[in-house]
Amino acid sequence: MAPAASKRNTKTEAKIKSAFTTLVKTKGFETMTVSDIARAAGINRGTFYMHYVDKFDLRQQLIDDTIDDLTRILVEQTNPSRPTTRRASESVCDAFQSRSIAKALQYMKDDYAFFDAISQSGNDMSLYEHFKDVLKRLIMTQAKHRSAAPQTMYNGIPADYAMEILVSAVAAIVWLWIRRGCKESPEEICLIIERNKTTAPADILW
Template sequence: MQQKRQTLTKQKIKEVLTELITEKGLSAITVSDITRRAGINRGTFYLHYLDKLDLIDQLEQEVIDDLTAILLAESSTNQEEKNLDLFPYPLILQALQYVKSDFEFFNALTNRGRNQAFVEHFKAILGQLIHQKCQTHHIKSIRVHNMPDDYSHELILSHISAIIVLWIRKGAIEPEEDIAHMINDLKSFLPFELEG
């Protein structure tokens, strides 16, 4: 019962934070704003969080952990899988569906005050996905045209994260499947070479 009450309190705090970020921006919010609107006392807030930045860091880390679990899920063990797909459509689609399921929070993160920090975290997950796929398929480098590896990686990651952030900023009006296809189609628009 205690655990359920704590979970409900934390969920309420997250909902209130999301509303307040949307209304005022993160920098204008105080702990008092959060507790007043959530209908809790400051002591309850401080049982869970050090301050508002700790709150946002913990909430951001939760979604980053969830996205990491989705995107870095083990690929199919099908031995016939011959082609390296750096960004498998099913994993990208699942990640987009996750974003859509908590859209208000992601929208607040990307539109008001935390955009760059969140994008960098998301790019880091995509970078881990590339690294994991390359290790699995014994690929030493990925190059876009003749660019060095680090520039090639940054170009690929920036394109994907830009598509996702724009989708969120536009209100996630396009179906997740369409965005996953756009990301999958980047291989045609941004051809890269894999060197084993």
């Protein structure tokens, strides 16, 4: 873990993140150095090391912070504290509310340069897998706050497979959106996700 600074300096960290984002795109992560980052951020190396161990620690902390933010947006926006009565028609799809998805997408769009850089324009799938984990956590959080016992089958599909199918579909839509430059609005992507919930894969191209 990186040495803890006596007081979190968000301005400095923002400068470091901006420098990191630019350098990943212009120089590449493998060839950039801490000196490069410090120079681009307008700080000295000592200041960098007050916050991070090395460039690998920086990248990991940036990813962790991003995942924490997305988790907060997706999980908290669903208002799981409000008890609900499970309906027979409910499914794992109900965990994904347009309100929370839209906020998460807007977060990504607002910070597109970083998402594009950290994912290597969508070619590095590590962030994609992290996002899938966030979606799974959202489903599990919702399930815990339902009054009835969790289902073990959804339309004849075991629950764990149903969850994987759902989160993979949502994550794939979001990931393609990032690879395409977040051209569509968050609302447009939400609509695609909503339609995907009720459209069988075999029917999409017909």
